[in-house]
Amino acid sequence: MSDKLTFIVNGERIDLMDFSPTQTLLSFLRNQRALTGSKEGCAEGDCGACTVIVGELENGSIRYRAINACITFLPMLHNKLVITVEGIAGPQAELHPVQQAIIDHHGSQCGFCTPGFVTSLTAAHLSGEQPDRAGINDILAGNLCRCTGYGPLISAGEQALAQASPDWQKARQKKSEKLLQDIASDQACIFQCEGQRWDMPVSLSELAQLYKQYPEAILVAGASDIGLWVTKQLRQLPHLIDVTRVAKLCEIDEQDESLCIGAGVRYQDAMEIIAALYPDFGELVRRIGGRQVRNTGTIGANIANGSPIGDTPPALIALGAQLVLRCGSKTRSMPLEDYFISYGRQDRAKGEFVEAIEIPKLDDPDQLKCYKLSKRFDQDISSLCGCFNIEVAKGKVIAARIAYGGMAGIPQRAQAVEQALIGKPWSRAAIEAAMLAYGDDFSPLGDMRGSSDYRLLAASNLLLKVFEESRAPLVDTRLVGRGSALQ
Numbered sequence: 001m002s003d004k005l006t007f008i009v010n011g012e013r014i015d016l017m018d019f020s021p022t023q024t025l026l027s028f029l030r031n032q033r034a035l036t037g038s039k040e041g042c043a044e045g046d047c048g049a050c051t052v053i054v055g056e057l058e059n060g061s062i063r064y065r066a067i068n069a070c071i072t073f074l075p076m077l078h079n080k081l082v083i084t085v086e087g088i089a090g091p092q093a094e095l096h097p098v099q100q101a102i103i104d105h106h107g108s109q110c111g112f113c114t115p116g117f118v119t120s121l122t123a124a125h126l127s128g129e130q131p132d133r134a135g136i137n138d139i140l141a142g143n144l145c146r147c148t149g150y151g152p153l154i155s156a157g158e159q160a161l162a163q164a165s166p167d168w169q170k171a172r173q174k175k176s177e178k179l180l181q182d183i184a185s186d187q188a189c190i191f192q193c194e195g196q197r198w199d200m201p202v203s204l205s206e207l208a209q210l211y212k213q214y215p216e217a218i219l220v221a222g223a224s225d226i227g228l229w230v231t232k233q234l235r236q237l238p239h240l241i242d243v244t245r246v247a248k249l250c251e252i253d254e255q256d257e258s259l260c261i262g263a264g265v266r267y268q269d270a271m272e273i274i275a276a277l278y279p280d281f282g283e284l285v286r287r288i289g290g291r292q293v294r295n296t297g298t299i300g301a302n303i304a305n306g307s308p309i310g311d312t313p314p315a316l317i318a319l320g321a322q323l324v325l326r327c328g329s330k331t332r333s334m335p336l337e338d339y340f341i342s343y344g345r346q347d348r349a350k351g352e353f354v355e356a357i358e359i360p361k362l363d364d365p366d367q368l369k370c371y372k373l374s375k376r377f378d379q380d381i382s383s384l385c386g387c388f389n390i391e392v393a394k395g396k397v398i399a400a401r402i403a404y405g406g407m408a409g410i411p412q413r414a415q416a417v418e419q420a421l422i423g424k425p426w427s428r429a430a431i432e433a434a435m436l437a438y439g440d441d442f443s444p445l446g447d448m449r450g451s452s453d454y455r456l457l458a459a460s461n462l463l464l465k466v467f468e469e470s471r472a473p474l475v476d477t478r479l480v481g482r483g484s485a486l487q
Helices: 025-032 095-105 113-126 132-139 150-161 167-183 204-211 225-229 267-277 279-286 299-302 314-320 414-422 428-435 452-471
Strands: 006-008 014-015 051-058 061-068 081-083 190-192 196-200 218-220 238-244 253-256 258-262 322-327 329-333 340-344 353-358 368-373 383-391 397-404
Touching: 006 167, 051 113, 051 167, 061 113, 061 167, 095 113, 095 150, 113 132, 113 150, 132 150, 204 238, 204 322, 204 353, 253 267, 258 267, 258 299, 267 279, 279 314, 279 368, 279 383, 299 314, 299 353, 314 368, 314 383, 314 397, 340 452, 368 452, 383 452, 397 414, 414 428, 428 452
Parallel strands: 006 081, 196 238, 218 238
Antiparallel strands: 006 014, 051 061, 051 081, 190 196, 253 258, 258 353, 322 329, 322 353, 368 383, 383 397
């Protein structure tokens, strides 16, 4: 059991003891290391001004990810390396291809957001990505430029990501691998300071035992939600249990009939296989936060916190997903829709946690339709999210699972609408008749993202959209988008 936090910052080993477990990486970099290139813009993981690169060993090589330093707690960096904008240039101040490209294309205007753009693009360069222009848009979706300088920045990305790594970068990579190997450890950790405690178990049994012993503790994965409890609500969190080093929770297991996703799997790591099996669901995941959020946030946490506007539960409910819960050595499964009881309440006993999500496969991957309605395309909370799994045979609806987020205090099926469809012809007249049943399923609240009337009308119109698209499918390109991309 270790009580010392060890990580690498710009090639320098850092060993910490007696630190607040909920101190953010951004605070540490700026206030204790004088690395002020990383900026604080929003302190909630939206603007990307604080973006840094985190690397960790995976199968002997380094996996690089861009993350938001403002909502990343220090213990989450154990046995990892951090590269800030100050650490990107070469040993003789040689500019990295990303830095040079931004100069060449005049990509920096006021400059406040520029370090975040540099680190996001550099993370992609270090990962060997060679995206098209749409892919660069995805890479930069979590970085906001208030000077509207996106065009030059995207052009800079096109230039830089087409270039090979310079020799000094390759040498630095080998050195970084050695540094990470030197600090690698599979020991469980406990970090304690001034009434706060952070546990970091490394096995499923350790996690289960810890949480059964301390059910009042907060489970933390990517901290994309919990981070705001500290930065915005200024809450003191006395005890947290980090699940990210439990290997079993980070596994994806594909079988002939199903896909099992561990509760600790990051959005970004699950997105490719989800998109292959359920294309519209993959597009929905692509619109969850920016890449920095998807590089840390997990599907299991999105379910566990029970948010009524979480984007993954409607799709998973429409697919008939099963939730696997664990308490101690015992596990149980339930349909995901039964997990959500009411706002803030889930069917989870003390000491019980989400272990995995089991998702049935579809014979027709395009049968699942997902739509996210929001005020902007990227980086926005849903006004509502509707997902449809409707099976039609010989011109009639033989099965239907329809689920929404943002329409009630919990993610919820539209069961009255489903019953109004089943057995009916797949026709506009039948669809319009079923649309009248939405009032039986939902009495949505109104808020800044949409009024009650808007949500009810939009939700019913999405069913009509599913029907119309079944007759004239959308062009499947990333620039135009699938069903969800046009909202």
